[in-house]
């Protein structure tokens with residue numbers, strides 16, 4: 352064995368011992384209430400397909416038509432030959448949907464965060480970042496070479512103190528709108544107030560989990576909190592509630608132009624396929640009409656959380672369809688997930704470094720398509736298995 356093979360083996364053994372080894376489950380069905388894995392039928396409780404759009408007939412039709420008409424691949428980057436007309440339609444719809452002047456599409460939400468933060472900030476900037484921000488925000492901050500100041504999760508007193516202590520001539524506050532692993536909502540009103548009050552602070556919100564899910568028209572956390580004119584730059588994904596693929600940023604026309612000209616992971620990558628883009632256009636068009644589903648979704652999720660709490664589980668009162676069930680150790684979370692799998696539930700264990708040490712959890716996500724009997728089945732199984740492995 353050479354030095355690298357040895358290092359690889361040591362690393363794999365180490366993470367296996369710690370219960371941190373990651374494995375992929377291969378699903379051979381669509382993102383429905385029930386999925387097939389290795390011939391087994393499981394209730395899906397781990398999908399970000401909140402409104403069932405991944406499998407929506409209207410979107411599937413749009414994708415098929417786009418493939419028939421425009422083919423499969425885009426053939427180039429947006430700035431060479433890959434930018435089909437559909438892109439401009441999508442960006443116009445996105446800007447309109449989010450009530451901003453302009454939009455720019457990236458290949459994923461991950462890319463959007465990195466692309467935007469690295470385009471805006473450099474070593475002259477200070478970035479104030481919530482300690483529970485998504486990995487793509489963290490990576491964007493690191494790549495930008497700005498000085499990063501991490502504030503305690505949603506702690507406005509800590510943020511204010513840190514702004515007073517560390518701010519410079521150019522500052523950013525960046526936060527998840529809905530935190531992906533806790534499901535709670537960022538205090539954007541206070542953040543926006545702090546930014547305006549202090550001055551020289553750009554606010555960036557990543558609303559990956561709010562878009563489509565929150566607000567009367569599904570415009571996300573900013574609509575939900577009635578702050579549509581207060582946040583400078585909004586980032587989002589087309590691949591969660593919107594059921595397609597891709598990421599985006601919306602903001603003022605000049606800011607978007609600036610990002611388009613500077614962002615390396617916008618410039619140096621092949622454009623999304625026409626089918627993806629056509630799907631997203633349709634998705635934005637129909638998502639507004641799903642207010643009833645949004646309300647039901649949140650109601651179901653809140654009921655589900657209440658049931659978990661009543662049974663004695665440790666959860667977070669998140670007010671979104673993300674239901675964290677905190678277990679503690681990685682081993683225990685993994686065991687819980689594996690035992691639930693045997694009982695017909697597909698729930699993913701989330702472990703460090705995705706979450707902090709000793710806060711390993713099951714991250715349950717509710718979909719609007721889940722029926723009451725699906726959820727009752729889930730509660731029953733969670734309770735039985737939770738007791739069996741002594742979590743409650």
Ligand SMILES: *Cc1c(COP(=O)(O)O)cnc(C)c1O
Nearest residue numbers: 459460461485527531559588590
């Ligand atoms: C999922 C997620 C992303 C990444 O979006 P993708 O389109 O899946 O790359 C970014 N930010 C947050 C908060 C997320 O949860």
